[in-house]
Amino acid sequence: MTGAAGGAGEPLGGLLKAARGAPDGYRAAVRRVLEWLGGVVGGTAVLGGGAEAELLKAVAGGNPRSAVVAEPGRHVRLLALGYERPHPVLVVTRPEPFDETAAAFTAHAATVLELLVRGGEAEAQRQRMTEAGAGVRLSVLQLLMGGEVALAQRTMAGLRPGLLDADRAVVLVLETSRAERQEVAGACEGLLAGRALVVRCPAEDGHVIVVAPHTGDGGAEAALRAFVAGRDGVFLGVSGRQPLSRVAAGYDDAVRSLAAARLMPGRVAGPATRVRLPDVLDAGAASAWAAGFLRPLGSVPAHDRYQLTATVRLGLEYTAVNAASLLGISRNTVRARMDRAAGLLGIDLGDVRARAALDLALGWQEEADDPGGAAPDLAALLAAGPVRAWARELLAPLGADERDLLRTLRAWVGENCAVEPAARRRGVHPRTVREHLRAAEGLLRRQLVAGGGGLYEVVLALAADPSEGRSGRSGRVHRARVRGSCPATVHP
Known part of the structure; x- marks a missing residue:
């Protein structure tokens, strides 16, 4: 020493x-x-x-x-x-x-x-503060998902004053690997510099949710588009502008865009990148139909009604567990609300066509002005020329495959998305049906097997497309009656 x-x-x-x-x-x-x-x-x-x-x-x-x-x-x-x-x-x-x-x-x-x-x-201490801030942001997102705008604004005021003062917002969802999500979320926070609410999705391990108040310059969206362009393995789905009270609808829109982004070379998709069914429906007739379809929900007090419909929107797209995580409630509450809505509306949420009709009606909810009286028929709405043209265009890519994917798809939807019965109807092996469905997903740029919005669009397109007679069970999509046992979620 x-x-x-x-x-x-x-x-x-x-x-x-x-x-x-x-x-x-x-x-x-x-x-x-x-x-x-x-x-x-x-x-x-x-x-x-x-x-x-x-x-x-x-x-x-x-x-x-x-x-x-x-x-x-x-x-x-x-x-x-x-x-x-x-x-x-x-x-x-x-x-x-x-x-x-x-x-x-x-x-x-x-x-x-x-x-x-x-x-x-x-x-x-910094880590505790970071985690506390992340917890507050998640709580704010869940409040917005549930339509509690005023409470969300008050909660956010202590963390980022004025962030949620705008009337409308764009919802963006980024998808990356679970291992890289923390880094991507941090990069988003740095890029947006307090201009948006950035939250690690509580339901999907690889998702980052961004709620960007609409200020007119589109700066937040442009920054994220540039970020995705410069980073491999990241996808971006963008919603249209929504009122803050409809962030759940914007999130739903962004996730549907994300499904398309996964299949696009640029890895970014938004409402403007594709024509959707609501874009081609007659607005007045569709609003009247949606109002009539949802009229039974009018018996629910206004505040509870919004919570009910916000839950149903997410329950149509995701499992009860994931919807519960996004809303900050229990999965049993999600299931109970789904069951309540199904009972009031008199529909069977175990039927894919009923789910597709309800999903479309909820998409028109804000614009729907109930005129009273009998509700218009959805079948008539889908028979309109622009809708049929939309359906043909949506389904047209299936014709590029020699395996008759359209016929398989019709059989599968006709059998309520059950593979085994669809295989029997087509006279093929169930594995063949699954292969056809995977091929159809790639050609249509929509996820089908996992359910959700992409599937509902295809279900309605099949009902509207007159190029081939309906196969299997009835193609009616306006209202399927409740059976004795009604699943509480789209993906039970």
Whole structure:
């Protein structure tokens, strides 16, 4: 061991090297410093152990902040570190008394450890604040999903004042791998610099949800489009502008766009990139039909009615578990609301055509002005020329495949999306039906087997397309009656 202060330069160089920051973080630096100190004093150095329990407890409490134990063959020094109680305690033990050099090395190491511990405490505090902020943002998103705009605005005011003051917003959903989501979310927060609400989706591990208040310049959307263009493996779905009270509808729209983005070279899709059924329906007739379809929900008080319809929108698209995560409620509550809506409307949510009709009606909910009286017939709406043209265009890519995918698709939908009955109807193996469905998904750029909005569009297109007679069960989609057992979700 070095005996003079002047000869301590080389060991102190080792202390600086041990304390140097590294990718393994401050805890690893603390471990290296303790190993260095134990080596240079000819003993051991630990944090929080190796001394009498009562004395260690007193030093950790800060009274006193240091202590010495001297026994034959065992000499101990205890030093409290950091600001937060209980303090981490540096415990240095050696068989010989602490001479001037050993005491100096202990003091130097304690100073370095103090800085490392303070840095660790600051990092822990920063992490707690980050997690708390993420929790607040998630709560705000869930409030918006449930239509609680005023409460969401008050909650967000403490974190980002004025962010939700705009009347309308665009919802964007980014998809990446689970491993990269944290990095992508952080990049989004940096890019948007407080101009949008950025939330890691509680339902999908690879999704980041962005609610960007509409300010007219489209800056948030442009920034995210540029980000996706420069980063492989990230996809972006964009909604149309929605009132803040309809963020759930915007989210639904963005996820449907995301399904299309997965199949596009640019990996970005929004409402403007495709013509949708609502774009070609007669607005007046469709609004009247939707109002009539949803009229039974009018018996529910206004506030409860919005919660009910917001839940149903998400329940039509996702599992009860995922819808519950997005809304911040239990999955049993989701199922109960779905069952309640089905009972009021007199429909069977186990029938894909009933789900497709309800999904379309909810999409028109804001514009729907109930004129009273008998509701128009959805079949008549779908028979209109522009709708039939839309349906033919949507289904046209299937004709590029020689396997008659359209016939398989009609049989599958006619059998309520059941593969085995569809295979029997087509006279093929179930594996063939599954292969045809996968091929149809790629050609139509819509997910079908997993259900949701892409499937509902195809179901309605099949009902509207007059190019081939309906196969299987009736193609009527306006209202399927409830059977004795009605599933509570689209994907039970």
